[in-house]
Amino acid sequence: MTDALENLNNVRARIAAAEKAAHRPAGSVQLVAVSKTFEADAIRPVLQAGQRVFGENRVQEAQGKWPALRQEFPGLELHLIGPLQSNKAKEAVALFDVIETVDREKIAAELAKEAARQGRRLRFYVQVNIGQEPQKAGIDPREAAAFAARCRDVHGLAVEGLMCIPPADENPGPHFALLAKIAAEAGLQKLSMGMSGDYETAVHFGATSVRVGSAIFGTR
Numbered sequence: 599m600t601d602a603l604e605n606l607n608n609v610r611a612r613i614a615a616a617e618k619a620a621h622r623p624a625g626s627v628q629l630v631a632v633s634k635t636f637e638a639d640a641i642r643p644v645l646q647a648g649q650r651v652f653g654e655n656r657v658q659e660a661q662g663k664w665p666a667l668r669q670e671f672p673g674l675e676l677h678l679i680g681p682l683q684s685n686k687a688k689e690a691v692a693l694f695d696v697i698e699t700v701d702r703e704k705i706a707a708e709l710a711k712e713a714a715r716q717g718r719r720l721r722f723y724v725q726v727n728i729g730q731e732p733q734k735a736g737i738d739p740r741e742a743a744a745f746a747a748r749c750r751d752v753h754g755l756a757v758e759g760l761m762c763i764p765p766a767d768e769n770p771g772p773h774f775a776l777l778a779k780i781a782a783e784a785g786l787q788k789l790s791m792g793m794s795g796d797y798e799t800a801v802h803f804g805a806t807s808v809r810v811g812s813a814i815f816g817t818r
């Protein structure tokens with residue numbers, strides 16, 4: 599067994615245990631395997647083990663490896679989890695199934711336009727800057743619900759939920775709890791939260807998907 603495969607099985611088992619501990623149904627948390635910086639050859643064993651949902655943070659990097667892998671492995675679901683510039687919206691809409699980083703009006707409008715033009719039905723998350731960090735992408739938590747509503751009602755985007763990356767040096771629990779609260783108030787079902795270091799905590803606070811990279815593929 600390759601390391602990645604062993605790691606994948608370990609992460610799956612820990613998600614299952616966290617679901618159980620939180621009295622949540624088995625299988626209620628989706629694993630998004632974050633394959634950024636890894637080549638197709640490193641990703642293939644994870645695909646062969648049945649994993650079909652992957653996250654990438656750069657449009658151009660994803661374009662270089664996923665079209666060929668899609669041919670090999672049907673049923674893939676690709677998530678964009680990194681910042682999106684409006685001049686890359688066209689490529690992002692063509693390649694990804696879910697865009698988790700909608701955080702401003704301009705990009706919402708651009709994505710809506712491209713999805714219509716290409717006849718693609720993508721799903722979206724609004725990224726929330728949950729710790730209100732100046733350097734971090736995402737909409738202010740106080741504006742998130744209204745922005746999500748505008749994405750749906752004005753731009754017609756299928757917004758399913760909220761995504762966040764808590765501040766690196768803080769206890770993530772309160773940040774996850776706040777994201778869950780905002781989503782509930784906004785009537786959004788999905789919560790993308792939790793990474794290699796804190797995905798079990800995120801499951802406890804209601805994550806419906808966790809984005810796990812290094813715990814599967816190794817250090818970058």
Ligand SMILES: *Cc1c(COP(=O)(O)O)cnc(C)c1O
Nearest residue numbers: 632655679793794809810811812
């Ligand atoms: C890289 C990345 C992850 C995965 O991080 P790990 O700590 O390697 O699990 C999750 N979410 C986002 C937005 C990322 O950029």
